Amino acid sequence: xxxxxxxxxxxxxxxxxxxxxxxxxxxxxxxxxxxxxxxxxxxxxxxxxxxxxxxxxxxxxxxxxxxxxxxxxxxxxxxxxxxxxxxxxxxxxxxxxxxxxxxxxxxxxxxxxxxxxxxxxxxxxxxxxxxxxxxxxxxxxxxxxxxxxxxxxxxxxxxxxxxxxxxxxxxxxxxxxxxxxxxxxxxxxxxxxxxxxxxxxxxxxxxxxxxxxxxxxxxxxxxxxxxxxxxxxxxxxxxxxxxxxxxxxxxxxxxxxxxxxxxxxxxxxxxxxxxxxxxxxxxxxxxxxxxxxxxxxxxxxxxxxxxxxxxxxxxxxxxxxxxxxxxxxxxxxxxxxxxxxxxxxxxxxxxxxxxxx
Numbered sequence: 307x308x309x310x311x312x313x314x315x316x317x318x319x320x321x322x323x324x325x326x327x328x329x330x331x332x333x334x335x336x337x338x339x340x341x342x343x344x345x346x347x348x349x350x351x352x353x354x355x356x357x358x359x360x361x362x363x364x365x366x367x368x369x370x371x372x373x374x375x376x377x378x379x380x381x382x383x384x385x386x387x388x389x390x391x392x393x394x395x396x397x398x399x400x401x402x403x404x405x406x407x408x409x410x411x412x413x414x415x416x417x418x419x420x421x422x423x424x425x426x427x428x429x430x431x432x433x434x435x436x437x438x439x440x441x442x443x444x445x446x447x448x449x450x451x452x453x454x455x456x457x458x459x460x461x462x463x464x465x466x467x468x469x470x471x472x473x474x475x476x477x478x479x480x481x482x483x484x485x486x487x488x489x490x491x492x493x494x495x496x497x498x499x500x501x502x503x504x505x506x507x508x509x510x511x512x513x514x515x516x517x518x519x520x521x522x523x524x525x526x527x528x529x530x531x532x533x534x535x536x537x538x539x540x541x542x543x544x545x546x547x548x549x550x551x552x553x554x555x556x557x558x559x560x561x562x563x564x565x566x567x568x569x570x571x572x573x574x575x576x577x578x579x580x581x582x583x584x585x586x587x588x589x590x591x592x593x594x595x596x597x598x599x600x601x602x603x604x605x606x607x608x609x610x611x612x613x614x615x616x617x618x619x620x621x622x623x624x625x626x627x628x629x630x631x632x633x634x635x636x637x638x639x640x641x642x643x644x645x646x647x648x649x650x651x652x653x654x655x656x657x658x659x660x661x662x663x
Contacts, residue, residue, distance in 0.1 A: 307659055308341045309334065310387035310410065312401050314366035314374060315394055316347040322575075323393050323417055326440070326464055328355045333465075333651050335359055340655075343385055345378055366397050375400045382408035389413055389435075389658050395422060402430045411435035413658055415462075418572050419447040419593075427452055436657055438462040441573045443594035460657040464573050465650040466641070470554045471582040473638065478584075481559040485526070486544075492624050493524045495560035495585065497553055497576050498567070500531035500546075505566025505590065507533070510540055511613045512564060512620055520624060528556050557583035561630065562623050565589035568610045574598055577605075581641035584634040588619045604636040 311334075313327040328351075335342045335358070344361040346353045353361070362381050364374040382390060382404040390410040392401035398414055405412040412434045422431075431437065431452070437459045439445035445461050448454040487493055494516070496509045506527075513525045527537055530549040538546045550556065557563065563580040571593035578598065580587050587605035589595050590612075599605040606619040623630045643649065 307339060307389065308343070308385060308387040309658075310343045310345060310382060310385055310390045310404075312345045312364075312378070312390065312392045312397055312404075313352050313394065314345055314347050314364040314371075314378075314397060315352075316350050316365050316367065318349070318351055321351075322464075322573075323415075324351045326415070326417070327352050327393050329465060329467070329647075330651075330654070331356050331359055333647060334654075337651075337655070343381075343387065345381065366394070366400060369396050369399055371400065375403060378404045379407050382410060386410075391415065391658075393417075395420075395426075398422075398426055398430050402433065406433075411658075413438060415440065416444050416448060419444060419451075419570060422452060427454075431458075434458065436460055438654070438657060440464050441594040442597040444572050460653075462654045462657055463645055463650050464575055464578075465647040466575075466578055466582050466645055468582075468647050470552060471557070471579060473558065473582065473584050478558045481555040484555065485559050487524060487559055488522075491522050491524050492520065492562070493526060493560040494620065495526050495528070495556060495563045495580075497528040497556060497563070497579075498565070500527065500529050500534045500537055502533060503568050504531070505564075505568060505610075506531070506537060508566035508611065508613050508616060509564050510537065512566075512617045513541075515617050516620060516624065519621070523624065526556055526560060528553055553579065554583065557585050560585050562586045562588060562620060564616065564620065565595070566608075566610070566616060567592055567595075569593065571595055578641060578645050581637040581645070584638045586623050586630045586633040587637065588616055588623070590616075598640075604633050604640060606633075 344359050345364050347365045348363040364378050387410045390405040391413045392398050393415045413436045414434050415438045417440050439461050445459050448459050449456045498504050500506050516523050525545050527546040528550050563585045574595045590610040591607045601607040608615040
């Protein structure tokens, strides 16, 4: 089977769809029965991180990119793919035209819950072979708000790099040693955009309140954003590590991950990274998070902005090691069964391939 994967955004810094393309392209290219082609913007983040993949260059800054559309159509006719996959909303119409002319089946990945233009909803969505939602929350939005037929939508999760996040007690010990964390310390982690809308100030309130009660509680803040300097001023640079290319060690070294977001998280990747790292989770019930965290079973859920509830749940996990370990084990089991790369890749192939045989 031939797959033509389209990601022609000229982004030089990683975003969610760019990393998603890289992860899937690398995994698919190793499949024996699939010949993969990548349509990508030259010198983009995706281009720089997909060496050894068959590719040609297009550039889509917006839906209206006639020269790139023409090249995409010509290359699709030449390659004759069985499946053409579009990973960004502003490329859907171009992908639709190319699939139509080349005879390929059109598959669309949906990452967000933003409403789409009427043209896409009336022309493109009904004619797509599959629409792959990256979460249950996105699928629910597509069916209920966008009017997409439920049988056309399949959930294919983002996957977490199993090499980067392969857990072991030895790796946890080594990560804590590198970060100067003592065996008896309990570490609270914040990982994400350091912004008000992502809940950084709720995290600060919780940590500062906990710190008054427990001398062995530490914090780590990973990420960049508009409130980074203010956060550094309150916690210090040893705690606030800023943006990091690889975050697995910070998760491995931590005991409790707090996600106090106010945003409608379409996937909540950091929650799954915490699951993979056996880090207990306390998070707000926004977007896809309630589909991941079963309150009181593999983590705790609180209402956005409810600092008291988040503080109470955090204290409960600090004081009750058995409960913390129970959450960690159950969450890790969920990661292995639903979000490990091998599981996700098998589901992806089934969604676009096996049911066509």
